[in-house]
Amino acid sequence: MRYLAERTLGDYLPLLLQGIPITLELTLASTVVLVAAGFVFGLGRGSRNRLIRWPAGFVVEVLRGSSAIAQLFWAFYVLPYFGVELSPLAAGIAVLGLNGGAYFSEVVRAAFASVPKGQTEAAIALNLSAWFRLRRIILPQALPIMVPPFGNALIDMLKFTALLSLVTIQELAYRADAIRSVLEDAGPVYSLTLLIYFAMALALSALVQWLEVAVNRWAGRSTRTGRKAGPQERSTSGVPRWAFGR
Amino acid sequence: MRDVTMRYGSRTVVDSLLLSVKPREKVAIIGPSGSGKTTILRLAMGLERPSEGWIRIDGNYLWHVERNGALLPAGEQQARRARRAVGMVFQQFNLFPHMTAMQNVTEPLVHVLRLSKKDAHDRAADLLTRVGLATHLDHRPAQLSGGQQQRVAIARSLALRPKVMLFDEVTSALDPELVGEVLNVIRDLAHTTSMAMMIVTHEITFASDIADRVIMFDHGHVVEEGTPDVVLRNPQSPRTKQFLKAILER
Ligand SMILES: Nc1ncnc2c1ncn2[C@@H]1O[C@H](COP(=O)(O)OP(=O)(O)OP(=O)(O)O)[C@@H](O)[C@H]1O
Numbered sequence: 001m002r003y004l005a006e007r008t009l010g011d012y013l014p015l016l017l018q019g020i021p022i023t024l025e026l027t028l029a030s031t032v033v034l035v036a037a038g039f040v041f042g043l044g045r046g047s048r049n050r051l052i053r054w055p056a057g058f059v060v061e062v063l064r065g066s067s068a069i070a071q072l073f074w075a076f077y078v079l080p081y082f083g084v085e086l087s088p089l090a091a092g093i094a095v096l097g098l099n100g101g102a103y104f105s106e107v108v109r110a111a112f113a114s115v116p117k118g119q120t121e122a123a124i125a126l127n128l129s130a131w132f133r134l135r136r137i138i139l140p141q142a143l144p145i146m147v148p149p150f151g152n153a154l155i156d157m158l159k160f161t162a163l164l165s166l167v168t169i170q171e172l173a174y175r176a177d178a179i180r181s182v183l184e185d186a187g188p189v190y191s192l193t194l195l196i197y198f199a200m201a202l203a204l205s206a207l208v209q210w211l212e213v214a215v216n217r218w219a220g221r222s223t224r225t226g227r228k229a230g231p232q233e234r235s236t237s238g239v240p241r242w243a244f245g246r
Numbered sequence: 247m248r249d250v251t252m253r254y255g256s257r258t259v260v261d262s263l264l265l266s267v268k269p270r271e272k273v274a275i276i277g278p279s280g281s282g283k284t285t286i287l288r289l290a291m292g293l294e295r296p297s298e299g300w301i302r303i304d305g306n307y308l309w310h311v312e313r314n315g316a317l318l319p320a321g322e323q324q325a326r327r328a329r330r331a332v333g334m335v336f337q338q339f340n341l342f343p344h345m346t347a348m349q350n351v352t353e354p355l356v357h358v359l360r361l362s363k364k365d366a367h368d369r370a371a372d373l374l375t376r377v378g379l380a381t382h383l384d385h386r387p388a389q390l391s392g393g394q395q396q397r398v399a400i401a402r403s404l405a406l407r408p409k410v411m412l413f414d415e416v417t418s419a420l421d422p423e424l425v426g427e428v429l430n431v432i433r434d435l436a437h438t439t440s441m442a443m444m445i446v447t448h449e450i451t452f453a454s455d456i457a458d459r460v461i462m463f464d465h466g467h468v469v470e471e472g473t474p475d476v477v478l479r480n481p482q483s484p485r486t487k488q489f490l491k492a493i494l495e496r
Pocket residue numbers: 254259277278279280281282283284285286
């Protein structure tokens with residue numbers, strides 16, 4: 001047993017690495033909320049009914065207009081006063097997901113709006129059911145447009161999970177900070193953490209590229225025709241705009 | 247169609263229109279831009295709900311049901327029932343870009359008429375061959391010329407075997423050299439089919455070729471109607487004369 005002062009990063013490596021699955025799980029869980037919220041807000045804001053459109057717009061503006069950290073603290077410290085006691089995990093995932101969803105709603109709205117009205121009208125004239133129109137006509141034209149921005153959102157989410165260290169969730173950044181304070185040498189641990197985030201971001205971009213191919217194939221946009229813009233579009237999400245949480 | 251009025255805001259686009267098309271009848275609708283021709287077809291297709299009046303197609307009301315001799319407003323379900331008898335071809339083709347020519351025709355057959363994949367395929371191949379696209383079955387809209395796309399759109403509507411087909415200026419988005427191929431397809435169709443047709447067009451020769459009746463429309467009203475020989479060659483109304491003159495000088 002070495003003295004504390006003699007310990008190196010190697011001793012704490014397992015502790016740090018255990019943060020990886022936690023960070024990934026947080027990213028995926030928040031992204032699920034992001035997608036759900038993005039569709040609800042996005043379709044709500046595109047609705048013809050004012051009673052749906054206005055509240056959706058209001059919620060989106062509130063979420064976008066205030067800092068995510070403030071929202072996180074609010075969910076964590078203020079909500080309990082209203083009798084809503086969320087675990088740090090639930091509060092964190094909800095705040096990150098809803099926040100991302102507020103931004104993603106614009107992508108969803110724009111993607112649906114980009115499908116020409118004539119498509120729906122032709123489908124109605126052919127007597128296709130509403131469900132079929134959505135599934136076979138509208139979504140195949142709207143979803144492929146959403147994938148590259150979704151890639152950005154996913155990698156942003158990875159980066160934002162570091163915020164959750166502020167509410168005692170022991171993900172990667174939390175652990176890096178803790179280890180740094182014991183080692184008293186910020187260099188190695190932060191450098192390694194940076195590399196780990198970078199590797200995770202690369203893995204996520206690979207996942208998004210796969211998703212893009214899969215969605216386009218599902219949508220019937222074969223490699224022959226619809227894919228010309230693919231590789232160029234992808235590069236925007238391929239390079240992670242990475243930054244460390246704080 | 248009876249007493250059909252269509253307003254957008256305070257603007258009346260179609261005013262108390264009374265129009266009926268008999269089985270097999272081919273009706274051409276002419277009139278200046280903005281006169282409401284497209285609106286009439288969209289009303290007949292059930293894409294718009296009229297502000298007033300009712301529309302009945304092949305025995306079904308589009309937006310009403312008859313109960314105890316009274317007409318009650320009805321919703322989308324009733325509209326879908328009535329729409330089965332109608333097909334429409336649009337100015338902008340509106341093919342589904344992510345599907346091949348073949349799929350554009352077969353998907354509605356499978357989904358709406360519940361044909362088997364094989365029957366749908368056979369019917370679609372037959373129709374696409376009839377419109378001269380036998381060698382382009384697996385092309386996507388982006389790989390087809392405008393004229394070819396419009397012929398796919400015609401085949402797609404025909405496949406559902408409507409009782410009435412509506413054509414809205416189906417050649418006006420086409421390059422001039424492609425207009426003929428599409429008009430020929432419709433001309434053939436008009437001469438061979440028992441379907442009724444309502445055709446909005448600026449092609450006067452074409453209209454006089456195929457129409458049993460021509461309707462001159464302006465400002466939401468019928469200005470003049472009758473056989474092509476009368477309306478197109480010997481119009482009575484000064485408005486029609488003026489319109490035809492303007493078209494011929496174009
Ligand atoms: N959704 C709408 N909202 C408001 N006004 C509309 C709408 N659709 C059509 N109009 C108006 O109704 C009038 C008639 O339009 P319509 O498209 O039926 O004319 P048209 O005879 O088909 O003309 P064109 O020859 O240019 O196609 C136009 O003045 C148009 O501006």
